[in-house]
Amino acid sequence: xxxxxxxxxxxxxxxxxxxxxxxxxxxxxxxxxxxxxxxxxxxxxxxxxxxxxxxxxxxxxxxxxxxxxxxxxxxxxxxxxxxxxxxxxxxxxxxxxxxxxxxxxxxxxxxxxxxxxxxxxxxxxxxxxxxxxxxxxxxxxxxxxxxxxxxxxxxxxxxxxxxxxxxxxxxxxxxxxxxxxxxxxxxxxxxxxxxxxxxxxxxxxxxxxxxxxxxxxxxxxxxxxxxxxxxxxxxxxxxxxxxxxxxxxxxxxxxxxxxxxxxxxxxxxxxxxxxxxxxxxxxxxxx
Amino acid sequence: xxxxxxxxxxxxxxxxxxxxxxxxxxxxxxxxxxxxxxxxxxxxxxxxxxxxxxxxxxxxxxxxxxxxxxxxxxxxxxxxxxxxxxxxxxxxxxxxxxxxxxxxxxxxxxxxxxxxxxxxxxxxxxxxxxxxxxxxxxxxxxxxxxxxxxxxxxxxxxxxxxxxxxxxxxxxxxxxxxxxxxxxxxxxxxxxxxxxxxxxxxxxxxxxxxxxxxxxxxxxxxxxxxxxxxxxxxxxxxxxxxxxxxxxxxxxxxxxxxxxxxxxxxxxxxxxxxxxxxxxxxxxxxxxxxxxxxxxxxxxxxxxxxxxxxxxxxxxxxxxxxx
Numbered sequence: 001x002x003x004x005x006x007x008x009x010x011x012x013x014x015x016x017x018x019x020x021x022x023x024x025x026x027x028x029x030x031x032x033x034x035x036x037x038x039x040x041x042x043x044x045x046x047x048x049x050x051x052x053x054x055x056x057x058x059x060x061x062x063x064x065x066x067x068x069x070x071x072x073x074x075x076x077x078x079x080x081x082x083x084x085x086x087x088x089x090x091x092x093x094x095x096x097x098x099x100x101x102x103x104x105x106x107x108x109x110x111x112x113x114x115x116x117x118x119x120x121x122x123x124x125x126x127x128x129x130x131x132x133x134x135x136x137x138x139x140x141x142x143x144x145x146x147x148x149x150x151x152x153x154x155x156x157x158x159x160x161x162x163x164x165x166x167x168x169x170x171x172x173x174x175x176x177x178x179x180x181x182x183x184x185x186x187x188x189x190x191x192x193x194x195x196x197x198x199x200x201x202x203x204x205x206x207x208x209x210x211x212x213x214x215x216x217x218x219x220x221x222x223x224x225x226x227x228x229x230x231x232x233x234x235x236x237x238x239x240x241x242x243x244x245x246x247x248x249x250x251x252x253x254x255x256x257x258x259x260x261x262x263x264x265x266x267x268x269x270x271x272x273x274x275x276x277x278x279x280x281x282x283x284x285x286x287x
Numbered sequence: 288x289x290x291x292x293x294x295x296x297x298x299x300x301x302x303x304x305x306x307x308x309x310x311x312x313x314x315x316x317x318x319x320x321x322x323x324x325x326x327x328x329x330x331x332x333x334x335x336x337x338x339x340x341x342x343x344x345x346x347x348x349x350x351x352x353x354x355x356x357x358x359x360x361x362x363x364x365x366x367x368x369x370x371x372x373x374x375x376x377x378x379x380x381x382x383x384x385x386x387x388x389x390x391x392x393x394x395x396x397x398x399x400x401x402x403x404x405x406x407x408x409x410x411x412x413x414x415x416x417x418x419x420x421x422x423x424x425x426x427x428x429x430x431x432x433x434x435x436x437x438x439x440x441x442x443x444x445x446x447x448x449x450x451x452x453x454x455x456x457x458x459x460x461x462x463x464x465x466x467x468x469x470x471x472x473x474x475x476x477x478x479x480x481x482x483x484x485x486x487x488x489x490x491x492x493x494x495x496x497x498x499x500x501x502x503x504x505x506x507x508x509x510x511x512x513x514x515x516x517x518x519x520x521x522x523x524x525x526x527x528x529x530x531x532x533x534x535x536x537x538x539x540x541x542x543x544x545x546x547x548x549x550x551x552x553x554x555x556x557x558x559x560x561x562x563x564x565x566x567x568x569x570x571x572x573x574x575x576x577x578x579x580x581x582x583x584x585x586x587x588x589x590x591x592x593x594x595x596x597x598x599x600x601x602x603x604x605x606x607x608x609x610x
Contacts, residue, residue: 036394038342088583093393095587097340098535102579105528105572113569220524224405227398262413269406276399277387 003135008257009250010136014146015208016249017242021149022204022222023229024156024241025197031236032173032193035089035096039080039104041223043198047073047205048214049111052120061126062144062210069206070199077198081191104219112216120214127210145207152203153245156196157238169193173236221265228272297543305444314440320546320553321447322509327533327545328454329501334531335540336462337494338474339393343384343400344530346407347377347499349522351506353411356423356516365433366425366511373503381499382492389491401524408522422517425510435511443512450508451546454501459542461497466490474540502530525572529556532579538589547591552578 026040037043050072051065058064080103088099128140160166169189171179176186212218229248233240248268256264301321305314330344354373355366362368380403388399411417429436437443461467469490472480481487510516520526533552538544552575559571582589 030394036398038397084580084584088587091583091587093338094334094340094535094539095583097342097394097397098531098579098587099583101342101528101531102576102581102583105576106580107576109569109572109576113573117569220405224398224402227402231395231398262409266406266409269402269409272402273384273399273406276391276395 004257007136008253010138011142012250012253013246014138014142014249015253016246017146017149017153018204018208018245019225019229019249020242020245021153021207022201023226023233023245024153024238025200026226027230027233027236027238027241028156028160028193029197030230032169033085033089033190035085036100036227037197038097038100038223039107039219040197040201040226041221042104042107042219043073043076043201044205044208044222045111045216045219046076046107047202048209048212048218049115049205050202051206051209052122052214055122055126062141062206065209066148066203066206069202071202073202073205074195074199077194077196078191080198081194085194086187086190104223108216108219115216117216121212122210122214139211141210145210148207149204150242152200153238153242156200157242159196160238165192224265224269224272228268228275231272231275301448305441311440314444316554316557318440318444318447318512319557320549321444321451322505322512323529323533323553324546324549325447325451325454325508326502326505326530327537327549328451328458329498329505330530331498331534331539331541331545332458332461332501333491333495333498335534335538335544336458336467336470336474337491338470338540339389339491339495340397340531341400341495341498342397342527342531343402343404343524344498344502345522345524345526346380346400346404347502348506348509348526348530349407349411349516350374350377350380350499351503351508352510352516352521353417353423353506354503355507355510356425357417359425359434360418360423365431366435366507367433370504370507373507374500377499377503378496381496385492385495389488389495400527404522404524404527408518408524411522412518418517420518422515422521424515427514436514440512443508447508450504454504455542455546457497457501461494462542466493470494528572528575532575535582535587535589536578538591541589541591544589544591548589551590 022040022044025043026037029035029037047069050069051062054060054065054068084099084103088095091099126141127144130137130139131143160169168179168184169192171182171184172186172189179189180186225248229241229244232248233242233244248271251271252264252268255267259267304317308314308317326344326348330341333339333341334344351370351373354369354376356369358364358369358372359366384399384403388396412420417423426434426436435442435446462470469480469485469487472483472485473487473490477487506516506521510521513520529552533548534545535548536551537546537548555574556571559574563570586592
């Protein structure tokens with residue numbers, strides 16, 4: 001295998017880890033409350049803009065930007081839960097889709113209105129230069145994003161499976177009324193789930209802001225990436241999202257390299273439709 | 288009887304509007320309201336009556352728009368000849384998307400429709416035959432009346448009025464046919480409807496295909512009025528969003544809901560665009576987003592559902608009642 005191909009695959013894995021991170025937020029909310037957040041991609045977009053603002057106003061890099069973006073988005077997640085989701089969850093399907101879709105537009109075009117439609121970007125050396133490793137060249141910003149995303153996604157999995165908080169959340173997901181009878185507040189658990197899900201998007205956004213183009217409409221593409229990841233990994237499954245995210249990162253990079261950059265999104269979307277046709281329960285999940 | 292009276296009042300106002308308010312801006316506004324009302328009424332069949340929220344309806348709109356402009360730009364025919372082709376294309380595409388996703392829960396359907404629309408936009412943007420990012424143009428100078436290329440908005444207004452009337456008639460007929468009863472049952476509880484023998488998947492698919500066909504006609508009319516189509520105006524996700532919001536604001540699943548929604552939102556957008564200029568485009572969609580969130584949160588049945596309680600409950604429309 002040529003070095004270039006290895007390079008492309010490694011790049012895909014690193015980006016895929018970030019996809020896995022924000023997709024695990026979507027899969028958590030979907031699995032727990034059976035609600036699809038159509039604004040999920042725009043949450044990531046907001047994370048990117050928070051990081052950008054932190055850089056332009058305070059000159060801070062990801063060390064400051066990433067925690068701040070996580071915090072801001074987690075707060076937004078809780079606000080969105082109490083102001084909107086809690087009520088539309090019980091409503092008809094149309095209300096659920098309209099509610100989060102309207103939120104997506106509101107966020108996307110508020111940013112558009114404030115920052116304009118221009119492509120923004122962070123300085124290339126904000127994290128550090130480029131490492132050469134066994135013939136591979138890896139940008140420090142991508143390496144940082146990939147590694148942090150991988151660790152946090154894995155941590156999220158441990159949180160859900162190994163802690164009492166995780167068990168409580170799973171109990172609410174299983175049967176909210178029964179959980180309530182056991183002394184667990186569904187409202188609190190669901191608000192925490194939204195905080196985690198939105199916080200994950202904030203972190204992911206701040207991480208990819210270092211090397212991605214920053215533009216208000218980027219959320220649309222990222223939302224579809226998250227849908228593909230979740231449908232591939234099986235809804236509600238964080239390990240599924242991790243595997244699927246990495247896979248999609250690699251597929252995207254490879255198709256960008258082999259077929260051409262403009263077609264990489266098409267390949268991912270077609271893959272998504274293909275999965276909806278033949279295996280709607282995902283690679284690892286069950287319906 | 289009372290409804291017949293209301294209906295004739297609405298019809299009379301619609302016919303008289305461009306003659307009473309006859310400035311070019313007002314006539315154009317009227318035509319645009321009717322055009323979006325056609326598209327939103329078409330969406331209403333699947334999104335309102337069948338309760339399947341398509342967020343990618345622009346793909347059918349684009350089928351019509353590209354077929355109409357293509358028949359002129361590629362074959363030198365009147366754009367009218369593209370309409371049947373656009374309908375066939377839209378119906379086939381609807382079947383391809385609908386067959387797998389309509390079996391699944393509604394979220395999958397919404398996500399799949401977005402993905403299809405975005406895929407089509409990307410493919411068309413990269414296809415030179417379809418004009419790539421520039422798009423296709425219609426006749427600049429009409430060769431004869433069948434090119435449907437007019438300077439004034441007045442002929443478009445009446446053309447759109449006729450098509451809207453036909454669309455609403457089809458919707459009304461569908462809502463009161465066996466299919467309409469099936470759809471209402473499926474929307475209330477698909478499991479119950481299935482267990483009583485209603486062919487759920489097939490009925491939803493037919494509704495989707497019918498809706499796609501009518502949306503394609505709206506797309507063709509849009510392209511004829513503007514004289515061109517490009518990937519943004521013919522396949523951009525924002526067109527889907529506009530269509531969907533208009534129907535939901537007026538009242539999804541109500542016959543006249545989309546018309547009411549279009550009559551509110553089209554003037555709002557036109558006026559805010561002319562006041563705020565280029566900067567207004569972003570702000571318009573901020574307002575759109577806020578409106579959808581508010582409808583979803585407080586009045587998921589739309590504006591018309593506020594008035595509905597006064598009439599006989601549950602007549603003819605199968606409105607979306609909050610459970």
